[in-house]
Amino acid sequence: MEDLSLHILDIAENSINARAKNIEITLSDNEEGIMTLVISDDGAGMNRESASKVTDPFFTTRTTRRVGMGIPFLKEAAHAAEGELLIESVPSVGSKITATFKKAHIDRKPFGNISETIVILIAGNPTVDFKYNHFINGSKFTFDTKEIREAFQDVPINSTQVLSFIRQYLTENINRKI
Ligand SMILES: Nc1ncnc2c1ncn2[C@@H]1O[C@H](COP(=O)(O)OP(=O)(O)OP(=O)(O)O)[C@@H](O)[C@H]1O
Numbered sequence: 472m473e474d475l476s477l478h479i480l481d482i483a484e485n486s487i488n489a490r491a492k493n494i495e496i497t498l499s500d501n502e503e504g505i506m507t508l509v510i511s512d513d514g515a516g517m518n519r520e521s522a523s524k525v526t527d528p529f530f531t532t533r534t535t536r537r538v539g540m541g542i543p544f545l546k547e548a549a550h551a552a553e554g555e556l557l558i559e560s561v562p563s564v565g566s567k568i569t570a571t572f573k574k575a576h577i578d579r580k581p582f583g584n585i586s587e588t589i590v591i592l593i594a595g596n597p598t599v600d601f602k603y604n605h606f607i608n609g610s611k612f613t614f615d616t617k618e619i620r621e622a623f624q625d626v627p628i629n630s631t632q633v634l635s636f637i638r639q640y641l642t643e644n645i646n647r648k649i
């Protein structure tokens with residue numbers, strides 16, 4: 472996978488498959504040069520046994536293909552940049568996937584188009600609420616679909632009008648702060 476935004480899409484799809492109603496994505500960095508991606512959800516969660524197996528590509532609950540690659544790929548991306556992957560999950564409560572990276576590592580994947588990833592997630596899952604926190608280079612930007620719904624009242628969040636507003640708003644606030 473070319474960039475982090477595609478990993479974000481993949482990991483958030485897992486949350487959607489787990490019937491999450493709220494998904495929070497946080498990308499942050501610190502003064503030690505560590506970048507952290509956290510994706511947490513209130514979906515079905517995993518028991519201890521499953522959670523310990525998911526970094527193995529041969530563990531999947533999908534039925535169409537016998538190999539699950541979303542989490543193993545993210546783990547590989549983290550390891551390539553001298554980081555780690557952590558999975559925390561509680562059945563019926565939710566899951567939290569954390570990946571760390573050395574930000575300046577030559578093999579750390581670029582951000583990619585995070586705005587578009589979020590727009591795709593909202594467009595395809597209009598009943599799910601997404602929160603995105605972008606805490607990079609000292610800036611703090613938070614986007615929340617709950618606020619968008621409130622602001623646009625009766626206009627559906629997946630209408631062309633709202634989606635293009637979101638795309639522009641995110642692009643202005645994220646892409647230039649990378
Ligand atoms: N957020 C989550 N909540 C509940 N279960 C999860 C979550 N993320 C992953 N899982 C479980 O871990 C398994 C492996 O996930 P992974 O993304 O690696 O592969 P996949 O989703 O099965 O296949 P792929 O991502 O290649 O389409 C999933 O099948 C699912 O059972």
Ligand SMILES: [Mg+2]
Nearest residue numbers: 481485541542
């Ligand atoms: Mg997956």
